[in-house]
Amino acid sequence: MSENRQKFDVIIIGAGPAGLAAAIYTARAALSTLVIDESSAGGQVKITHQVANYPGFVESIAGHQLASNMRKQAEKYGTRFKLAADIISLHLSDQEKWVELDDEGKFTTEFVIIATGSSPRLLNIPGEKDYKGSGVSYCATCDGEFYKDKDIFVIGGGNSAMEESLLLLQFVKSITVIHQFDELQAEKITADKVTANPKVNILWSHEPRTFYKKENKMVVEAENLKTNKRIRLERDGIFIFVGLVPNSTFLKNTPIQLTKYGYIITGPQMETNIKGVYAAGDIRDKSHRQITIAVGDGTIATLEVIKHKLN
């Protein structure tokens, strides 16, 4: 274990909008602030094409630009960043808390704000990782044109699956939607546009169990959830849009209370069950997830930290 230790007034884990908003406030309050993220700054916002509903921007702004602006704003006030960092251990229970990073040593603090957000869910079935980028895709705008005049699968029936299907329909010859339920979960207006398209057919109540390649085709082995019978279908590619999962696996061996889905349970001031530990943004158990809400969460958590720090 490294002997290298640095103390900060606040450590924020997660550099999405919640974490960056929190950092802007703590840094402006002259609290030494460290933001840690396993990736780059921006969270889900940086992979959002355009953001049209963030107040203050009359014209929509590219998600990566908004994320970059937030990071620069936090940096301007003195926030330090450790990005692309791996947390190898975390201690939250005592008054002095610490986060240990691979190759970077330990960072200690009295206050931690967890703002790790969520990530697109993977199916985690055989073949998914093996064919990522060569038959399996997660982005219509990025990879749709590779499938021009091809037959594809779309896995999922929620809003993202249907919105991405509408984009894919501009390129592909046909879409077979594989969905686990008997009806689509997407907003009716979007779902109707997809289902009305003659190039679309839907395989209801089925879940993919494995992907593999047969010559140039991707094969999906899917199970009928009502009969448990499996079928095999071939197409040119597979697009997966099956929602989001909270980035909370690193909290597994900590005393932080999570819901059964892995979201952090918080009170109205973003406090968790551990004194000095707050959670903000999409990692929280709540009903709505928006950039503006994440920013609000980060601000509330920070104001609480500032209040306790000054007392």
Next chain:
Amino acid sequence: MLQTNLGHIESKEQLKELIKNNEKVAVCCGRMGPMCIPVYDIFEILQGNYPDIQFRDTDFDISAAAMIKGLPECRKFWGLPYTIYYRNGKVVKATPSIQTAKEVKSVINEVFT
């Protein structure tokens, strides 16, 4: 041109020179899309940690990218970005689609150390 803080490759000649004159080169070839931006960002962060590696990007839609698209290693790629790692002028690894920081670091450790 890509809106990143990486050095951009804008011509085939530039790419040829880069891999000829540097032992370790990593090039991310893509667009300003959701699968590509995280990889550019990770490159930006890692270039501070690995000064011996030349990290660059190139726009998928310019002629310089033809050198990457035409690589045998990329023949079966159907997902952006294409990330190519060169050592001593030769391709030692190529990955399609989005990669996490952990995955990129793992490739770097595999092919450059």
